Every structure is written in structure tokens, then in C-alpha cells.
Amino acid sequence: MNNNKPLLILTLILALGVISLGAYTRLTDAGLGCPDWPGCYGLIDVPKTQEQIIKAEMAFPERPVEPHKAWNEMIHRYFAGTLGLLIGLIFILSFKNREQGGPLYLPLIMLGVVIFQAALGAWTVTLKLMPIIVMGHLLGGFLTLCLLYLLLLRISKVRGSSNDAALAKYTPFAFIGIVILGLQIALGGWTSSNYAALVCQELPVCHDGWMEQLTFSESFQLIPPERETYEFGYLGAAERVTIHAMHRIGAMITFFYLAWLALTLFFKAQSATMKKASLIMGGILLIQVALGVSNVVFSLPLAVAVAHNVVAAILMLALITITYTLKPRPENAYV
Incomplete structure (x- = not known):
């Protein structure tokens, strides 16, 4: 796993960035900027053309398109998705190198946390910002960051x-x-x-x-x-x-x-x-x-x-x- 230390550092920085983007999304009231999940009004990005906006508002009449809020939410999702993929890669590499004695249970826990984080992200939208779900999503982000950092300390053999x-x-x-x-x-x-x-x-x-x-x-x-x-x-x-x-x-x-x-x-x-x-x-x-x-x-x-x-x-x-x-x-x- 030591050979993949740069990957771990990059993922750690990205996790801190996702926490920042999550706070920005929450504080700009953009948590429901996209009323569906994982896309946005049925798209992989934000409705841009007049035709797309009309279709989006017909599909979700209770939620008019607000492009700036929708982009805040989707950018957060893009970064969070990338973080999930990198954590999956860390787990795969840790599993492949398990005979070298590196810690495997931490990457496994991280993978479980990030999968649950994805579920919390979906529930945040489907349950319309229910406070316990929003708080849980925040804590899950912090936990992911802390697990990544603990793994970094361990493979660096900090003493x-x-x-x-x-x-x-x-x-x-x-x-x-x-x-x-x-x-x-x-x-x-x-x-x-x-x-x-x-x-x-x-x-x-x-x-x-x-x-x-x-x-x-x-x-x-x-x-x-x-x-x-x-x-x-x-x-x-x-x-x-x-x-x-x-x-x-x-x-x-x-x-x-x-x-x-x-x-x-x-x-x-x-x-x-x-x-x-x-x-x-x-x-x-x-x-x-x-x-x-x-x-x-x-x-x-x-x-x-x-x-x-x-x-x-x-x-x-x-x-x-x-x-x-x-x-x-x-x-x-x-x-």
C-alpha cells in the first residue's frame, strides 16, 4: 500500500474538498437544487436549453429549475462520486497487496461507509432534507475523511x-x-x-x-x-x-x-x-x-x-x- 501513498493523499484532499462542497451546497440552500438522484431533472448535468428547462419543470412542477442551485448540487455529486471511485480503487489495491501486511480492514470499512454515504445522499433528496439524514450525511463525510487519514498514518508508520x-x-x-x-x-x-x-x-x-x-x-x-x-x-x-x-x-x-x-x-x-x-x-x-x-x-x-x-x-x-x-x-x- 505504501506504493499507493500518493493516491491516498489525493483521495484525502478530495474528501476534504467534498466536505467543503457539501457545506457550500447546504449553506446556499441547494440541497434540493436537483429534485431527483443521481441525475438532475433526469439529466446527467443541469437543464440548460429552454426545451430542457420546460421538460424538467413539467416533470417536477413543484421544483422550478434554479440553475445556480442545481449546479451547486451536481458539482458536489460529481466530486463525491469521484471520491467513491477512488476509495473503491484503494480497497482493490489493498486487497491485492494484503499479503504484504498492510491494513485491509480500514479500506473495507471506508468502502462500506462510502456506499452508505451514497444512500444518504439519495435519501437527502427523496426525504426532502430530513434533518437526521442531512446530519448523518455530514457525519459520514467527516468519518470518511478521518478513516482515510488514519490509513495514511498507518501506512506511513507514524510513531x-x-x-x-x-x-x-x-x-x-x-x-x-x-x-x-x-x-x-x-x-x-x-x-x-x-x-x-x-x-x-x-x-x-x-x-x-x-x-x-x-x-x-x-x-x-x-x-x-x-x-x-x-x-x-x-x-x-x-x-x-x-x-x-x-x-x-x-x-x-x-x-x-x-x-x-x-x-x-x-x-x-x-x-x-x-x-x-x-x-x-x-x-x-x-x-x-x-x-x-x-x-x-x-x-x-x-x-x-x-x-x-x-x-x-x-x-x-x-x-x-x-x-x-x-x-x-x-x-x-x-x-
Whole structure:
């Protein structure tokens, strides 16, 4: 698999690009820019000619053609499809080279995840942006990226320094950090899929009286009432405030925990590598906080909101790097 390291790096970059495009599609309200799947109004691209547009609108009278939204959605699908093919190729190459001792189960898991991602992509359209499906699609993209990165770490035989052997006791704390960050990303996806990103425009949590509006049963109801569409949300103001407030509180918990972890590892590490990794994670964490505050202050500008998704993914990769390297490994270890 080492010979295919460039392929893995390319696929990893593409996965980050797909996450970016997915965020852009979601934030431009283009998730239903094409009302069918996998094509767009029955075409492999977007209706362009007047004849095509007329036929498309006759076939889907409830969804007039909006070319800019349709293109946003189709470009995302093209890139996601290419990513799926590359992951399939990685699995085939890993299977062919399995006797060389490289990890096979990770490519197999990735293949399963990307197939399920395709199903989620279809359900996103057929179930009209049901929040749990949209959030699941987001998390599936993050999981695909993380699995690719973990495979890259393993075939690169990244190892922790023997000088930092005493830091191995912090491995469980790093795993807890991954869980906390993963839950916060899920909260972000739930906030976005329920169109709750702009309901709180004051810091640090929300406007006056927000605590009296908290209601959890409907705010976090995973299977919503059946509706013709969930586009632009279906929850009331109180439910959206609850979702947004929990995301803000989650952000504070995530920040303080990861900041503590980064500072602890930095001051206790003996190797320059671990100190650098801790500094990088701390720096990415500060950038993410700045982006989150900017989303509030400037009312969710598109570029900042997309960057907030991308930096969350990069922060997770930084945390995975630290977790993976905390415990020294022998030269020939893949785990």
C-alpha cells in the first residue's frame, strides 16, 4: 500500500474538498437544487436549453429549475462520486497487496461507509432534507475523511517518540477529546439541518430569556413528523433556540477541554514533534473559535460558514494525529 501513498493523499484532499462542497451546497440552500438522484431533472448535468428547462419543470412542477442551485448540487455529486471511485480503487489495491501486511480492514470499512454515504445522499433528496439524514450525511463525510487519514498514518508508520513514553497515559483523554469534538460536529450539523444557525445573534450563548425557551423533547426528536419537505426547517422558534444554545454550550466545553489537552501535552512533552503537534492543534482550535464568533457577529457569511466546517475537519485530523502518536510503536507496527 505504501506504493499507493500518493493516491491516498489525493483521495484525502478530495474528501476534504467534498466536505467543503457539501457545506457550500447546504449553506446556499441547494440541497434540493436537483429534485431527483443521481441525475438532475433526469439529466446527467443541469437543464440548460429552454426545451430542457420546460421538460424538467413539467416533470417536477413543484421544483422550478434554479440553475445556480442545481449546479451547486451536481458539482458536489460529481466530486463525491469521484471520491467513491477512488476509495473503491484503494480497497482493490489493498486487497491485492494484503499479503504484504498492510491494513485491509480500514479500506473495507471506508468502502462500506462510502456506499452508505451514497444512500444518504439519495435519501437527502427523496426525504426532502430530513434533518437526521442531512446530519448523518455530514457525519459520514467527516468519518470518511478521518478513516482515510488514519490509513495514511498507518501506512506511513507514524510513531511517537520514546522520549514521550510517559505521555501514553494521556491517550484516553485524547480519545475523550475525539468523542467531544465528534459530538460537537454532530450538534453543528443538527443546528444547520434545522436552520437554527441565525436564531441567536448575541454572545456568549443567546439573547435575554433564552433559558426560559429551552425545550428538548421536540428540539432533538430524531424522527420528525412526516412532511412534504423539511427545507428551511419545520421547528418553532423555541426549538431552534434550544438547538443553537446547546451548540454554543458544546462549543465552550469543546474549547476548554481541547485547550487543556493541548497545553498539558505541550508543557509535558519532551520531543519537539509532540510540542509542535500540540501547538498546531491549539492554533487550529483558536481559528475555529474565531470563525464561530464571526458567524455570530457577521450573521453567517457564506465563506466563514464554509470555513467553519472545513476547520472543524482539520481540527479533528490534528486531534487524531496526537491520539495516534501519544503511544510509541515499534518500527513494523500498523496499529
